[in-house]
Amino acid sequence: MNDRPELFRGNRIFLACIYWAFVLYVFVPLILMVLMGFKDSRFIGFPIRSWTLEWYTGVFADTEVLSTFGYSIAIAVLSTLISILVGTWIAVLLEGRKFAGRGLTFGLTLLPALVPGIISAIAFRIYARWLGIEPGMGAIVWAHAVHNVPFVVLVVMARLSTLPKSQIEAARDLGADPLITFLRITLPYLVPAILGASIFCLLLSFDDFVRSFFLGGYEPTLPVMIFAMLRSGMSPEINAIATVALVLTAAIGLWAERFTRRMNKER
Amino acid sequence: MTYDASTRRDGQSAGSTAADRTFWGRLSAWGPYHALMRLTTASPRRQFLILAAFPILWVLTQHLGPMLQMLRVSLTDAYPVAPGVEQSFTLDNYARFFGDSIFWMPFFRTLTFAGVFTFCTLIITYPVAYFLARHVSRKNQMLFLLLLLIPFWVGEIVRTYAIMILLGNTGAVNLALKTLGLIDRPIPFMYTSFSMGVGIVYLTALYMLLPLYSALEKLPQSMNEAAADLGAGAWTRFRRVSLPLTIEGISSGCTLVFLISTGFYATPVLLGGPSTTVFAETIAGFFHVAGDEWPTGAAFATIMFLAALIITTVFQRLMKMLRKGESA
Amino acid sequence: MAKLIYNRRRFLGTAAATGAALASPAYLRRAAAQSGGEVNIWTYNNFVPEAFKEQFEAETGIKINIRLVDDQGKQFNLLAAEQPNPTVDIMTVAGHRFLQFIDSELLAPLDTDRLSNWGNINPTFSESDWATINGHKWGAPILSGMEVLSYNTDYVTQEEAMTWQTLFSEEYANQTAYIIQDMMSIVMLMKGYDGNMVAYMDDPDKAAAIVEEAKNFLIEHKPLVRKYYDSGAEFQQMMINQDIVLGHSWNGPAAALINDGFPLGMTIPNEGSYGFVYTYNIANNAPNPDNAYTFLDAILASPEIGAAMTKASGFISTYKGADQYLTELEKKSTSFPEEQLANLQFFRAEANELKYSLVDPAVEAIKAA
Numbered sequence: 004m005n006d007r008p009e010l011f012r013g014n015r016i017f018l019a020c021i022y023w024a025f026v027l028y029v030f031v032p033l034i035l036m037v038l039m040g041f042k043d044s045r046f047i048g049f050p051i052r053s054w055t056l057e058w059y060t061g062v063f064a065d066t067e068v069l070s071t072f073g074y075s076i077a078i079a080v081l082s083t084l085i086s087i088l089v090g091t092w093i094a095v096l097l098e099g100r101k102f103a104g105r106g107l108t109f110g111l112t113l114l115p116a117l118v119p120g121i122i123s124a125i126a127f128r129i130y131a132r133w134l135g136i137e138p139g140m141g142a143i144v145w146a147h148a149v150h151n152v153p154f155v156v157l158v159v160m161a162r163l164s165t166l167p168k169s170q171i172e173a174a175r176d177l178g179a180d181p182l183i184t185f186l187r188i189t190l191p192y193l194v195p196a197i198l199g200a201s202i203f204c205l206l207l208s209f210d211d212f213v214r215s216f217f218l219g220g221y222e223p224t225l226p227v228m229i230f231a232m233l234r235s236g237m238s239p240e241i242n243a244i245a246t247v248a249l250v251l252t253a254a255i256g257l258w259a260e261r262f263t264r265r266m267n268k269e270r
Numbered sequence: 271m272t273y274d275a276s277t278r279r280d281g282q283s284a285g286s287t288a289a290d291r292t293f294w295g296r297l298s299a300w301g302p303y304h305a306l307m308r309l310t311t312a313s314p315r316r317q318f319l320i321l322a323a324f325p326i327l328w329v330l331t332q333h334l335g336p337m338l339q340m341l342r343v344s345l346t347d348a349y350p351v352a353p354g355v356e357q358s359f360t361l362d363n364y365a366r367f368f369g370d371s372i373f374w375m376p377f378f379r380t381l382t383f384a385g386v387f388t389f390c391t392l393i394i395t396y397p398v399a400y401f402l403a404r405h406v407s408r409k410n411q412m413l414f415l416l417l418l419l420i421p422f423w424v425g426e427i428v429r430t431y432a433i434m435i436l437l438g439n440t441g442a443v444n445l446a447l448k449t450l451g452l453i454d455r456p457i458p459f460m461y462t463s464f465s466m467g468v469g470i471v472y473l474t475a476l477y478m479l480l481p482l483y484s485a486l487e488k489l490p491q492s493m494n495e496a497a498a499d500l501g502a503g504a505w506t507r508f509r510r511v512s513l514p515l516t517i518e519g520i521s522s523g524c525t526l527v528f529l530i531s532t533g534f535y536a537t538p539v540l541l542g543g544p545s546t547t548v549f550a551e552t553i554a555g556f557f558h559v560a561g562d563e564w565p566t567g568a569a570f571a572t573i574m575f576l577a578a579l580i581i582t583t584v585f586q587r588l589m590k591m592l593r594k595g596e597s598a
Numbered sequence: 599m600a601k602l603i604y605n606r607r608r609f610l611g612t613a614a615a616t617g618a619a620l621a622s623p624a625y626l627r628r629a630a631a632q633s634g635g636e637v638n639i640w641t642y643n644n645f646v647p648e649a650f651k652e653q654f655e656a657e658t659g660i661k662i663n664i665r666l667v668d669d670q671g672k673q674f675n676l677l678a679a680e681q682p683n684p685t686v687d688i689m690t691v692a693g694h695r696f697l698q699f700i701d702s703e704l705l706a707p708l709d710t711d712r713l714s715n716w717g718n719i720n721p722t723f724s725e726s727d728w729a730t731i732n733g734h735k736w737g738a739p740i741l742s743g744m745e746v747l748s749y750n751t752d753y754v755t756q757e758e759a760m761t762w763q764t765l766f767s768e769e770y771a772n773q774t775a776y777i778i779q780d781m782m783s784i785v786m787l788m789k790g791y792d793g794n795m796v797a798y799m800d801d802p803d804k805a806a807a808i809v810e811e812a813k814n815f816l817i818e819h820k821p822l823v824r825k826y827y828d829s830g831a832e833f834q835q836m837m838i839n840q841d842i843v844l845g846h847s848w849n850g851p852a853a854a855l856i857n858d859g860f861p862l863g864m865t866i867p868n869e870g871s872y873g874f875v876y877t878y879n880i881a882n883n884a885p886n887p888d889n890a891y892t893f894l895d896a897i898l899a900s901p902e903i904g905a906a907m908t909k910a911s912g913f914i915s916t917y918k919g920a921d922q923y924l925t926e927l928e929k930k931s932t933s934f935p936e937e938q939l940a941n942l943q944f945f946r947a948e949a950n951e952l953k954y955s956l957v958d959p960a961v962e963a964i965k966a967a
Contacts, residue, residue, distance in 0.1 A: 014504055018401035022414075025398045029421045029472065032432035035442060036424065039435065045858045047431065048838035049440045093325040102318070110579065111329040114337055116529050117578050121554050122571040125564070126336035128679045133339070138685065149332045154526065161481055161522040165488060180307045181317065183294050195487075199480045202419065206476070210425050212536075217676065220685070221638065221663040226425050231643040231666030235911060236854050237431050237831045245428040252423045256416060372959070372966040431835065438839025458772065460841050461825045544826050547965040555962070557675055563958075564675075 033249075040243035047237055058243035068228075072248055075209055075225040078140060082147035083204040087197060089148070090155025095185070097156070098163040116153035123150065124217040131218060139220035146218050147208040154207065155200040162196035163189070209252075344568035363569030373552060373570070380549040381577060383463075383538075384531035387470045388478075391527050392520065394471060395478045400512070403486035415483065422476045430540045433469050434460065461543035469541040474530055478523040485519025486512070514593070521589035525582050532578050549574055634659035637889040640667050640676070641690040644910035645740070645876070650903050654896050660889050668829075670695050677704050677881065684881045687890040693728050693875040694945035696736050706880045707734035712891045715898035723875055723916040728944050737877025738894050740904070741850075741913035744873035744942060745780055746864040748833075748852040750843040759865045762788050765844060766819045775825040775836055776846035778816070778964060780872075782957050783945070784846065785812040788869045795949040795956075805949075806956055813960040817967045826965065830854075837862065853912030853931035866934055870941040875916065908932055 039047040043055035062068050093112055127146045136142050174184045212226040229241055297303055311317045343349045347360045367373050406414050436442045437459035444456040459465050497507045535550040556567030637660055651662050667673050670692055677684055691699055699705045710716045723739035749759040758764045762784060765774050783793035791808045798805035824842050827833055830851030836842045837855060852864045880890045897903055904917030905924055914932045921929055
């Protein structure tokens with residue numbers, strides 16, 4: 004694009020404006036949230052008359068909040084791994100293949116995403132009891148994993164549909180068997196989609212309240228704790244907890260980005 | 271995509287000598303692995319069965335199982351069953367929806383809102399994704415994308431309350447407008463379709479942004495330049511080149527966002543007004559308020575689910591036709 | 599008597615004390631002979647004061663597992679889904695919701711003879727007519743709440759707030775909010791009917807006509823309301839953001855705003871209002887019933903524990919003498935003049951089946967209108 008800057012400059016400036024306006028849109032509420040964590044009051048909102056660090060120091064002093072955070076992260080990561088594995092497998096089966104029952108399988112695949120949260124939570128709860136799964140971390144991971152599979156399938160299928168057939172055929176011509184073709188050609192091509200889908204899954208799991216509530220035991224996940232705290236009002240403390248969780252996850256995300264970038268360089 | 275093991279029965283196909291030195295080469299030459307591959311890929315049929323077995327087992331037990339439970343509940347007259355009560359099967363719960371027009375309003379409102387908000391999300395995020403994929407250097411793309419992802423790590427409830435203190439009568443926007451002397455009285459943004467839209471687009475933007483980005487990212491720049499050489503203006507280039515090639519991304523993004531929007535509960539309830547009740551709220555009411563209305567709730571949920579399924583299927587079909595039409 | 603010390607640490611949104619050195623009352627020493635184990639509780643945030651929890655665990659060796667819940671309906675659903683072998687020993691049910699739980703055989707009757715501290719509860723609550731169903735007590739009252747009219751004192755006068763009519767006046771158009779289910783009962787009361795519908799149990803036609811009238815009234819006034827809300831947190835946020843200046847609310851969330859210095863007042867209007875009581879209940883087939891009784895007896899032991907619950911929630915303690923442990927502002931925010939209290943009656947459950955079979959569809963209709 005650098006050969007002909009004059010051609011696209013107008014567009015570029017226009018689009019850049021939209022991008023930064025969008026950044027503003029997503030960040031202003033966030034900034035408000037962080038700001039409110041410093042308010043010396045039991046409630047958030049304007050005007051702010053005095054400031055305090057108490058809420059933030061409180062988060063770090065409270066081991067319960069930190070362990071709840073860790074618990075939520077663990078659930079998110081485990082359920083994401085399962086969803087990615089299952090979802091990719093289903094996507095490979097469904098994309099570009101014609102077989103009897105394909106439409107039905109696709110419909111069934113999307114099912115968990117189509118059912119409203121409260122319904123799916125209760126359905127999972129009844130089903131879990133029927134299967135003999137005890138409420139607790141395992142049950143939450145299971146419910147989140149099942150719920151997130153459709154999102155993985157949709158994202159991975161979209162990418163898979165654009166995989167040049169010639170690459171597969173070339174690998175075959177070189178004598179690679181289907182598994183090796185998949186691992187060497189298809190999978191690397193899917194990496195961006197899998198990364199994107201992982202982000203979806205982690206987010207959906209990390210933010211899920213209703214399934215975690217119905218399938219959880221006596222240890223709350225972060226959203227369950229926040230919901231319960233909300234009963235006594237939307238306090239700056241909840242903002243402080245959310246901010247700390249945000250900073251920690253952002254740090255993990257940035258580290259992951261660095262890490263993959265380094266991996267890419269080494270390759 | 272089938273593979274016939276017989277073509278390389280002797281292990282002598284082209285390139286194998288070079289490949290033998292790599293991990294993959296060694297793996298495929300390793301006896302047990304080779305035997306396994308021969309066994310599993312002996313015929314296209316067997317290969318397919320092995321590929322399909324696990325996914326089909328999974329969707330049947332994990333996806334269908336819980337829903338069949340829900341369907342069963344929706345067809346009963348009482349659930350959970352109180353001791354000593356005989357449970358019987360009935361279609362009354364479905365009849366209740368079709369028999370009473372007060373339920374239709376939130377139902378159609380939900381579908382309309384989901385459609386409108388999906389479209390808004392698309393319009394807002396497309397240029398953002400376009401900018402990211404086409405005008406940001408590859409080195410920085412991931413960073414710019416991550417920047418946008420950060421806010422999505424904040425839970426739905428906390429973000430929704432942040433929007434309340436943004437749009438409230440003493441919220442940040444009104445405060446700013448007042449300080450600038452643009453208004454005397456606060457503008458009541460909250461508890462309208464507007465505040466609801468701001469909240470929902472905020473929550474769904476990501477699910478649109480990522481599929482769009484990954485579709486646009488693959489688009490070769492050379493095509494745009496070629497079109498420009500032929501004298502196509504910016505709009506024509508967009509309509510004739512970028513748009514057709516990103517239909518796949520638009521389709522999967524819209525499906526995701528539509529599905530997510532129909533299921534939203536907390537945000538519409540918190541940000542909406544007295545006349546913006548959504549169907550998820552109606553359904554939740556049957557589970558929250560009274561215990562013996564689970565069957566009705568389950569029936570209504572089934573109806574919602576079928577509607578969402580039909581709409582997304584039709585939409586996907588349309589997109590597929592559109593794609594075929596464009597490429598023809 | 600235990601001396602709970604509240605320090606400045608307000609973490610978890612309350613004045614909950616942690617780690618304070620506590621003298622243990624005799625009842626706990628006796629109980630300490632018990633075998634330990636655990637007790638599983640479903641309750642709202644801060645309904646079991648942190649200091650009490652630590653002391654109880656240390657004295658009895660019984661571990662308290664708390665599962666936080668945020669509304670009555672979810673508790674019911676969760677318990678119903680867990681039947682017939684619940685994981686829970688103690689739940690927190692509102693008194694007027696008892697019947698639903700009892701009918702589904704989810705609660706065990708409470709044996710008050712096993713609670714030596716039962717007498718510490720104000721008889722207004724422990725011996726009230728709603729508290730006895732089928733000849734049994736079903737729960738230990740801990741906090742009481744009521745439906746009040748709350749107003750921003752900068753904009754609304756107390757006289758105006760003495761009648762529910764103000765909530766529907768043109769003057770405050772689009773500056774009001776209410777919980778629609780609760781408002782149905784109040785509108786019936788405003789119109790001179792029995793909002794509990796107990797009086798119409800034998801006359802379903804009359805009941806239906808009354809609900810219809812209340813429904814039409816609310817539909818007619820729908821253009822004037824800013825928001826039908828669900829949770830106390832929403833109400834508080836609307837007040838702070840000045841999206842509303844007047845609204846129906848429960849006293850707890852309103853008291854919390856007052857205690858934070860917000861210019862808020864609340865009244866029990868002249869037409870009257872309804873009160874309700876949160877109780878601790880023992881689940882049917884509870885896994886640890888003995889520990890549940892030990893817990894209940896312990897938490898009823900001291901008015902200071904009751905005061906701690908009030909400080910955290912804004913609801914009024916059912917314990918005798920709890921108010922002596924409150925600050926002046928806290929006392930003010932949790933008390934009403936005698937003449938207003940005279941207009942208060944409790945929600946009753948007897949006619950719930952009739953009432954909600956009429957009110958729930960009416961609420962849907964109002965929302966859809």
